Amino acid sequence: MQLLLNKKIVLGISGGIAAYKAAELVRLLIQEGATIQVVMSDAALKFVTPITMQALSGNPVFISQWDNRIANNMAHIELSRSADAILIAPSTADLMAKVSLGLADDLLTTLCLARNCPLLLAPAMNREMWDHAATQRSIKRLENDGVALLGPASGFQACGETGMGRMLEPSEIAEQLIAFFQPKPLTNKRVLITAGPTFEAIDPVRGITNLSSGKMGFAIARAALEAGAEVHLIAGPCDLETPLLATGKILRTNVVSAKEMHAATLASLDCDLFFAVAAVADWGIANPSKEKIKRRSQTSPQIEFTSNPDILQEVVQSVKIVNGKLRPYCVGFSAESTELMKNASEKRIQKGIPLIVGNIGPDTFGSDLNQLLLIDEMGQKKLSRATKLQLARQLIQSVAKKI
Ligand code: C5P
Numbered sequence: 001m002q003l004l005l006n007k008k009i010v011l012g013i014s015g016g017i018a019a020y021k022a023a024e025l026v027r028l029l030i031q032e033g034a035t036i037q038v039v040m041s042d043a044a045l046k047f048v049t050p051i052t053m054q055a056l057s058g059n060p061v062f063i064s065q066w067d068n069r070i071a072n073n074m075a076h077i078e079l080s081r082s083a084d085a086i087l088i089a090p091s092t093a094d095l096m097a098k099v100s101l102g103l104a105d106d107l108l109t110t111l112c113l114a115r116n117c118p119l120l121l122a123p124a125m126n127r128e129m130w131d132h133a134a135t136q137r138s139i140k141r142l143e144n145d146g147v148a149l150l151g152p153a154s155g156f157q158a159c160g161e162t163g164m165g166r167m168l169e170p171s172e173i174a175e176q177l178i179a180f181f182q183p184k185p186l187t188n189k190r191v192l193i194t195a196g197p198t199f200e201a202i203d204p205v206r207g208i209t210n211l212s213s214g215k216m217g218f219a220i221a222r223a224a225l226e227a228g229a230e231v232h233l234i235a236g237p238c239d240l241e242t243p244l245l246a247t248g249k250i251l252r253t254n255v256v257s258a259k260e261m262h263a264a265t266l267a268s269l270d271c272d273l274f275f276a277v278a279a280v281a282d283w284g285i286a287n288p289s290k291e292k293i294k295r296r297s298q299t300s301p302q303i304e305f306t307s308n309p310d311i312l313q314e315v316v317q318s319v320k321i322v323n324g325k326l327r328p329y330c331v332g333f334s335a336e337s338t339e340l341m342k343n344a345s346e347k348r349i350q351k352g353i354p355l356i357v358g359n360i361g362p363d364t365f366g367s368d369l370n371q372l373l374l375i376d377e378m379g380q381k382k383l384s385r386a387t388k389l390q391l392a393r394q395l396i397q398s399v400a401k402k403i
Pocket of ligand 1: 308
């Protein structure tokens with residue numbers, strides 16, 4: 001599936017060494033179905049040639065506001081009127097300063113001032129330039145004007161220094177652009193998500209847990225953020241990075257045990273949507289040892305189990321009807337080893353939730369791919385095999401209609 005199909009993007013390139021990465025970016029955006037019109041600043045021409053960009057984008061490149069190829073000689077107006085967004089990658093400190101002040105002394109900056117479409121900037125500069133008070137003032141002005149900043153990242157820089165200011169990789173910029181264009185049906189809605197496994201300690205080095213990478217829950221958190229929601233992600237032990245977008249960030253609470261997840265969830269109940277994606281351990285350890293249990297021959301430790309609270313069921317008890325709709329609207333997940341349809345349907349009724357999502361197939365654990373079965377009072381709907389993020393986007397759009 002092409003995720004930028006029919007999107008018209010003006011890709012601006014300003015004069016930084018990261019300009020060489022713009023060539024790869026053009027290819028990635030075109031692979032996703034976008035039409036790319038490249039506009040380069042004078043300084044960008046020192047780093048890459050318009051011929052490279054024309055060959056990759058399939059469109060003549062614009063480099064001057066005096067270009068007479070457009071009939072009315074107003075490239076700065078024409079190019080932005082036909083665009084869905086202007087993306088400038090790399091965006092130098094100089095370009096950001098000019099755009100933040102409304103200066104317009106070449107085609108690229110004039111285009112930014114004359115535009116009637118969103119502007120996204122992928123900054124790229126030396127760490128001292130990024131940290132400079134003048135650049136930070138530019139950033140504040142740009143953000144106040146609704147300009148989206150993609151990055152920068154921190155890391156090794158072309159100048160040999162290490163720090164903040166590296167341009168995001170082309171694949172990350174493409175991902176951020178795709179996220180930017182997702183529909184926003186959850187604007188002003190609060191979404192609470194539990195994700196990952198829980199870990200129940202037997203002693204300081206041992207414990208029991210459930211198989212769960214957290215990838216599905218994190219994908220749902222990202223998709224909810226893309227859809228405009230304010231997202232709180234309560235995560236059991238997993239190594240995943242919190243999704244971050246130009247348009248916002250996720251509040252993340254890390255927990256270890258089911259009891260901690262339970263407490264964190266109940267403290268955050270004021271939400272419109274609740275996704276219980278976590279694989280919560282059904283039992284905790286009643287008698288955990290404070291010290292490591294020593295291995296002794298012939299004897300094995302006596303472990304007592306205790307039932308963990310059912311987090312989803314307790315959230316369901318707090319549901320109210322607001323303006324004729326359930327609040328929070330609760331979505332449960334079901335990972336079954338047999339009879340998914342039957343077991344998940346029964347679980348939906350037993351938990352008293354409007355929607356349950358079944359993970360189809362035995363190979364979903366840890367994978368980036370999944371298939372889902374959505375079961376509600378109307379029946380079932382299958383979301384066929386795709387990345388967890390693509391499935392999460394479909395799930396979010398489908399649930400958004402219900403609230
Ligand atoms: O473990 P089970 O299959 O019953 O999980 C079904 C749903 O209930 C999942 O959405 C899971 O996150 C939720 N659950 C919970 N608290 C538990 C057990 C499960 O919230 N203690």
